[in-house]
Amino acid sequence: MPYIFLLPNLLFFGLFVFVPIAINFVYSITGGPALFPSDRPYVGAGQYTYLFECGSYVDPSTCREDHFWRGVYNTLFFTFFQVATMVGLSLLTAIVLNMKIRGRGFFRAVYFFPVLLSPVVVALIWKWILQRDGLLNAAITGLGSDRILFLAEPGWAMFWAIFVSVWAHMGFYTLILLAGLQAIPSDIYEAAEMDATPRWRVFWRLTLPLLWPNLIVVVVLSLIRAVQTFDEVFVLTGGGPGTSTLMVVQYIYETAFSNQVQNFGLAAAASLVLGIVLFALTLAQLAFTQRKSS
Amino acid sequence: MKTTKMLLGCALFAVGLGMSQAYAQTTLRMTWYSDGNEGEVMTDLLRRFEEQNKDIKVVLDQVPFKAINENLPVQLAAGQGPDLARVADLGGVARYMLDLRPHLKDPAYFETNFGPFLEWMRLPGDSSSIPGYMTQLTLTGPFVNKTLFEQANVQMPGPKATWEEWATAAKNVAAKVQAPFPIAIDRSGHRFFSLAITQGAKLFDDKGEPAVVDEGFKRGAQLVFDWHKNGVMSKELWGSVAGSAYRGANDEFKNAQVVLYESGSWQIGQFDKTIGDAFDWVAVPTPCGPANCSGMPGGAALVGIKTTQHPKEVARLIEYLASENVAAEFYERSLFVPGHLGLAKKGLEYKSASPQGKAALKVFSEGVSQLSPVANKLQGYVHNRVIFNAVISRLGQAIAGESSLDEAYKRIEADVQQQIAERTKK
Numbered sequence: 239m240p241y242i243f244l245l246p247n248l249l250f251f252g253l254f255v256f257v258p259i260a261i262n263f264v265y266s267i268t269g270g271p272a273l274f275p276s277d278r279p280y281v282g283a284g285q286y287t288y289l290f291e292c293g294s295y296v297d298p299s300t301c302r303e304d305h306f307w308r309g310v311y312n313t314l315f316f317t318f319f320q321v322a323t324m325v326g327l328s329l330l331t332a333i334v335l336n337m338k339i340r341g342r343g344f345f346r347a348v349y350f351f352p353v354l355l356s357p358v359v360v361a362l363i364w365k366w367i368l369q370r371d372g373l374l375n376a377a378i379t380g381l382g383s384d385r386i387l388f389l390a391e392p393g394w395a396m397f398w399a400i401f402v403s404v405w406a407h408m409g410f411y412t413l414i415l416l417a418g419l420q421a422i423p424s425d426i427y428e429a430a431e432m433d434a435t436p437r438w439r440v441f442w443r444l445t446l447p448l449l450w451p452n453l454i455v456v457v458v459l460s461l462i463r464a465v466q467t468f469d470e471v472f473v474l475t476g477g478g479p480g481t482s483t484l485m486v487v488q489y490i491y492e493t494a495f496s497n498q499v500q501n502f503g504l505a506a507a508a509s510l511v512l513g514i515v516l517f518a519l520t521l522a523q524l525a526f527t528q529r530k531s532s
Numbered sequence: 533m534k535t536t537k538m539l540l541g542c543a544l545f546a547v548g549l550g551m552s553q554a555y556a557q558t559t560l561r562m563t564w565y566s567d568g569n570e571g572e573v574m575t576d577l578l579r580r581f582e583e584q585n586k587d588i589k590v591v592l593d594q595v596p597f598k599a600i601n602e603n604l605p606v607q608l609a610a611g612q613g614p615d616l617a618r619v620a621d622l623g624g625v626a627r628y629m630l631d632l633r634p635h636l637k638d639p640a641y642f643e644t645n646f647g648p649f650l651e652w653m654r655l656p657g658d659s660s661s662i663p664g665y666m667t668q669l670t671l672t673g674p675f676v677n678k679t680l681f682e683q684a685n686v687q688m689p690g691p692k693a694t695w696e697e698w699a700t701a702a703k704n705v706a707a708k709v710q711a712p713f714p715i716a717i718d719r720s721g722h723r724f725f726s727l728a729i730t731q732g733a734k735l736f737d738d739k740g741e742p743a744v745v746d747e748g749f750k751r752g753a754q755l756v757f758d759w760h761k762n763g764v765m766s767k768e769l770w771g772s773v774a775g776s777a778y779r780g781a782n783d784e785f786k787n788a789q790v791v792l793y794e795s796g797s798w799q800i801g802q803f804d805k806t807i808g809d810a811f812d813w814v815a816v817p818t819p820c821g822p823a824n825c826s827g828m829p830g831g832a833a834l835v836g837i838k839t840t841q842h843p844k845e846v847a848r849l850i851e852y853l854a855s856e857n858v859a860a861e862f863y864e865r866s867l868f869v870p871g872h873l874g875l876a877k878k879g880l881e882y883k884s885a886s887p888q889g890k891a892a893l894k895v896f897s898e899g900v901s902q903l904s905p906v907a908n909k910l911q912g913y914v915h916n917r918v919i920f921n922a923v924i925s926r927l928g929q930a931i932a933g934e935s936s937l938d939e940a941y942k943r944i945e946a947d948v949q950q951q952i953a954e955r956t957k958k
Contacts, residue, residue, distance in 0.1 A: 270957035273609035279957055299935065304943075305775070370712065370768065390767040392932065477774025479767060480932025484774040492775050496602050499918060499951040500609075 259513070265506035271499065278503070285507035306508055308481045309489035312396075316471075316485065317464040320400045324460050325453070328408050332415035333445075346416070350409035360406045361473035365389070368398055368474075389475055392482035399471045399483050406470065407463065411456045418452030419445070451527070458523035462516060486512055558845045559589045561614040562834075563604060565597045568801030570667070570866040577862060581852050588845050598778075608837065615840040616849065618667055620832045622652040623914035629653060629663035630836035635847030636662065642854065645874045652912050653833055664835030665854035666871025667862070671896045671903075672726040672796040672827040673818050674698070675803065677711075679811035680791050684708035688816075695727060695755060695819040699764045702791040712766060715759060716781035717794040719769045721920020724927070726794070726828040728752030729907050730821030735919070736909060742948055744919055745941045748823060753927055753937060760931045771932040776921035785813075796830070797896040801867040804889035815892035817899060826904035829911045831871050869896050876900075915952050922947035 261275070266285050268278035293300030298307035335346050352360065367373045368388040375385040388394045422445065430440050446453075468487035471477070477484035477492075486508065494505030562578075564571060571594050578590045593614065595603075601621060607613045608628040619625050633639050642650065642662045653663045681688050684705040689697045699715060706714035717723050725733065732748025759765040769779045782802065785793040788811050800815070807813060818827040834853065836846040852858060856872070860880060863870040867885050870876045876897070882890050910916055926940040926947065935943070 269954065271609075271955050273606070299939070302946075387766075387768060390772045476772065476777050478772045478928070478932065480771065480929045480934040481774045482932065482934070488774070495606060496775065496777075499955045500605065501951075501954055 259510075262506045262510060262513075265502050266510055267503075269503045273502070281503065285503045286511075288504065289507055289511070303504070305481060305484065306486070306489055309484050309486040312482065312484055313465060313467070313486045315396070316400060316403075316467065316483075317461065320403050320464045320467075321457065321460045323400065324404050324408060324411060324464075325457055327404060328411035328415055328456060329449075329453070331408065331412045332419055335412065335416055336419045349412055352406045353409040355406065357406065357469040358473050360402060361470045364398065364402045364405075365474055390479050392479050395475045395479055395483050399475055402474060403464070403467065403470055407460070411460060414456055415449065415452055418449045422448045454523070454526045458519065458526070462519050465512070465516060465519070557587055557589050558842050559591060560616060560840075560842060560845055560849060561591045561593060563593045563595060563600070563614040563617040565595055565600045565618060565832075567597070567798040568805070568866060570801070570862070570868070573862055573865045577853060577858060581849060585848065585852075588849065590849065608839075611839050613837045613839055615842060615846050616664075616834060616836055618832050618834050620830070621917050622831075622833055623912070624917050625835075626653055626655045626663070626914065628838055629661070630838045630840060630843060630846065631661035631663060632836050632843070632847045632850060633660065633662045635844050636851060638851075645856075645872045646854070647873070648908075649831065649833070649871055652831075653835060656914055664833045664850055665859070667832050667834050668798065668866070668868035669871035669876075669900070670796050670798050670830040670832070671869060671899045672723055672794065672830070673896055673899055674816050675785060675793045675795060675799065675892070676814050676816050677785070677788055677791055677793075677811055678814050680705050680709050680711055680788065682812075689819075691817050692820055692825065695730065695821060698792055698819045699755075699759060703762075703764050705791045711789055711791055713781060713784055713790040713793075714764045715792045715794070716769060716784060716790045717756070717765065718781065718796075719773070719777065719779035719924055719928070721917070721923055722796070722828045722830050723794050724752065724756065724923055725907070725910060725920070726818060726826070727755065727821070729826050729828065729904050729910075730818065730824055731755070732821065732823035733906065735906055736913075742913070742915070742919060742952070744923070744944055744948055750937075750941070751821070753930075753940070756927065757930060757937055767931060770924075770928050773928070774925075775928075776924045796827075797869050797893070800885075800889055800892045800896070803892075804867060804886050813888060813892075815895040817895060818902065824904045825902055826907050827899050827902070828907050829900070829903055833871075867893060869893065869900070915948075915955065918951045918955065919948055922951070 264275050265278070267280060267282060268275060269281040269284060270278050272278050289303050289306055291302040292298075292307065295301075295307070298304045298311060301307045331349055335342060335349070339345070355363075365372075369375070370385065370387060374388070379385050386394065388398055426444055426448075427440065430444060435443075466487060467485055468491065471483055471485055472488050472491075475483040477488050490505045490509045490512070493501050493508065564574060571592070575592060578592060582589060597620070600617070600619060604613065604617060604619070605621075605625060605628075608625060613628065617625075636642065639662055642665065646665050649666045649669070650662060654661055676688065678688070681701075686701055686705045686708070689701050702714040705711065717727070725735075728749050728751075731751035732746075733752060734746050734748060735742065735744055737743040756765065756770070760767055760771065769781055773779060780795065781790055781793055782795065782799055784790050785795075786803065786806050797815075803813060818825050834850065836843065836850060840846050853862070854872075856874060859870070859872050860875050862868075863872070863875065864880050864882055865884060867882055867889055870880060882893055885893065910919070913919075922944045926935070926943045929935050929943075930937050930940040
C-alpha cells in the first residue's frame with residue numbers, strides 16, 4: 239500500500255532525474271558531433287581517459303584537457319574561500335541580528351534582500367560597479383588614485399567572484415542560523431548569566447553546540463551550491479581573465495554548447511564526475527545529520 | 533431588418549472567406565540576427581513579399597548573434613530548426629542546409645551572382661548545391677577616431693602604413709588625449725587572422741590540411757602579445773574572458789575611448805547612426821605587414837534548412853529576397869557591402885548614409901580587391917571556426933599570463949587536431 243502512494247513521486251523523480259542520468263551516461267561513452275544517441279559511435283571510456291590524462295594532477299598545464307582541470311582547481315579554491323567566508327559572516331550576522339538592537343527588523347530585511355535577486359541581475363549590478371568606468375573606479379580616481387581593472391586581473395577577479403557570491407547568498411544562510419539561535423531556550427542563557435559565565439565561554443560552550451545542526455546544514459548547502467556555481471561568475475567575469483575564474487560547470491556548458499565543436503560526450507563525462515562529487519557531499523550531509531540526531 | 537440580415541450575411545461570408553484563405557496559408561519561420569538596422573529592413577521586405585504572395589506568411593524570429601552560433605546548431609542537430617535562418621558560420625552549419633536548386637526558377641542567377649560565396653556554404657565534395665544567398669559580405673578592417681588624432685596633433689599614417697606604424701601613432705595619440713584604448717581588436721578569430729595573414733600566415737600545408745602555426749602566424753601572435761605588454765592594447769578584450777567568447781569594443785569606440793578599432797564593415801550602420809556628429813571617424817585600409825595588406829572576408833547568408841516541410845515556399849522567398857532590386861534595397865538601406873557580384877559591379881547608392889558612412893563603405897568595398905588567397909581559403913574552409921576558437925582561447929590565456937606563447941602554439945595545434953577529429957568522428 240505505501241508504495242502505491244509513493245508511485246507518483248517515484249515516477250516523477252525517475253523521469254526527471256534517473257532517466258537524464260542514464261542518458262548522460264550514454265552520451266559519455268559515445269563520441270562525435272551527432273545529437274541523437276543512436277547516431278553516436280561508441281567510444282567506451284575514451285572520454286574519461288581523455289579527461290583524466292595528466293602528467294601531474296597538481297599542474298593543470300600538464301593535462302591533455304587542461305581547461306577541465308583548471309576548472310576543478312578554480313572550483314576548489316572558490317569553494318574553500320567562499321564557504322568559509324559565507325559561514326563565518328552568516329554566523330556573525332545572525333548573532334548580531336539576534337541581539338536586541340535598534341532597527342533589527344530593517345537590518346534583517348536588508349541582509350535578506352540580495353537573496354531575492356536573480357543571480358544574473360546580481361552579477362550585472364556588480365559588473366557595472368567594478369568595470370573600468372564603474373562606480374568603484376569613479377570613487378578610486380576621485381580620491382586621486384589610479385583606476386584598477388578589477389575584472390582583468392586574475393587575483394582581483396577571483397576575489398570579486400567570491401565577494402559577490404557571498405554578498406548574494408549570505409542572507410539565506412543568516413536566516414537559517416537566526417532561526418537556530420532563536421530556537422535555543424533563553425533560560426540556558428539566564429542560568430549562565432547567573433553563574434557569571436564569560437560571554438566567549440557562553441558562545442563556545444552553549445551557543446555553538448546548540449547551533450551545530452543548523453551550522454552543518456549551512457555548511458553542506460553552501461558547499462553544494464559553491465561546487466555548482468556558474469551563473470554569477472559567468473556573467474561577472476566570463477571565466478577570465480584567461481581561465482582564472484573558469485569553474486567546472488562553465489567548462490561543461492562551454493564544451494557542450496558554446497564551443498564550435500559541441501562535444502556532448504566530453505561534457506557528459508565531466509558532468510558525471512561532478513555529479514559523483516555532489517552525491518558524495520550529499521551523503522556526507524546525511525551522515526552528519528543522522529549521527530547528530532542519534 | 534432585411535438589409536441588416538443581408539449585411540450580416542455578407543460580413544460572415546467575408547470572414548469565412550478570410551478564414552479559409554488564412555487556413556490555406558503556409559507559415560515559414562525565419563531565424564534572424566541583426567548587427568544594425570537590417571532586421572527592420574527585412575521586416576519591410578517580408579511585408580511586401582507577403583502582399584505579393586498571399587499564400588505565404590513569414591514569421592521573423594529575431595535573436596542575438598550568440599544564439600545563432602550557439603543555440604541554432606543544437607536546434608538543427610535535433611531536427612527542430614526553422615525553415616530559414618541567417619547564419620554566419622557557413623561551413624559549420626552547411627550539413628543542415630537545404631539545396632534549393634530543384635525548386636529555383638533560375639539557378640543560374642545564383643551561380644552568376646553569388647558563385648564564389650556559395651562555395652562557403654557547401655560541404656567538401658559538393659560543387660553544385662545552392663542553399664541560399666549572401667545577406668552581406670563583410671570585410672575586417674580598422675576604424676579610426678580622426679578627432680582624437682586632430683586633438684593630439686598627430687599625423688594619421690597613410691594608406692600603406694604597417695601595423696607597427698599604426699600602433700606607434702595610436703599609442704602617441706592615446707597618451708596625449710588620455711584615451712584608454714590606443715588599439716582595440718575584437719576578440720575574434722577573423723580579426724586576429726586579418727593581422728596574421730598580413731604577417732605571412734599560410735595556415736594550410738601543401739595537401740590543404742590545416743597547419744596553423746607558422747612563422748607568419750607567430751609574428752602576428754607576437755605583435756598582439758607585445759601590444760598587451762606595452763600598453764597598446766588593454767587586457768579588457770583578449771585577456772578578460774575564458775575560452776572562445778567574443779568581445780567587441782564597439783561601445784568603447786562610440787564613446788571615443790579607442791583610437792584605432794580593428795573590427796569590420798558590419799559596424800558602419802551602427803556607427804553612422806549612433807556616433808552622429810559626436811566626433812569624426814573614418815575607415816582606413818587594412819594596415820600592411822611583410823606579406824600583404826589583406827583583411828579577412830566573411831559574411832552572413834540567408835539559407836534554407838533541410839528539415840523544412842515547405843521547400844518550394846522557402847525557395848520562392850529566397851528567390852524574391854535575392855532578386856536584384858530587392859537585394860539592392862536591402863544592402864543600401866542596411867549599409868552593407870553587397871554579397872551580390874552583379875550589384876557590386878554596378879555599385880550601390882547608399883542614400884541613407886552620412887558622408888562618413890559612404891566613405892567607409894567605399895574603403896571596405898575597395899578592400900575586397902586586396903584580399904589574399906590565404907584569407908579566401910580560410911573563410912571557405914569548413915572547419916575554420918575550430919581554428920578561430922583554438923586561437924582565441926589559447927592566445928587569450930597567454931595574454932592573461934597563464935602560459936607562454938610557445939605553450940599556446942602547442943595547444944593551438946593540439947586543439948585543432950583534436951576538435952576536427954571529434955567533429956568528423958562517425
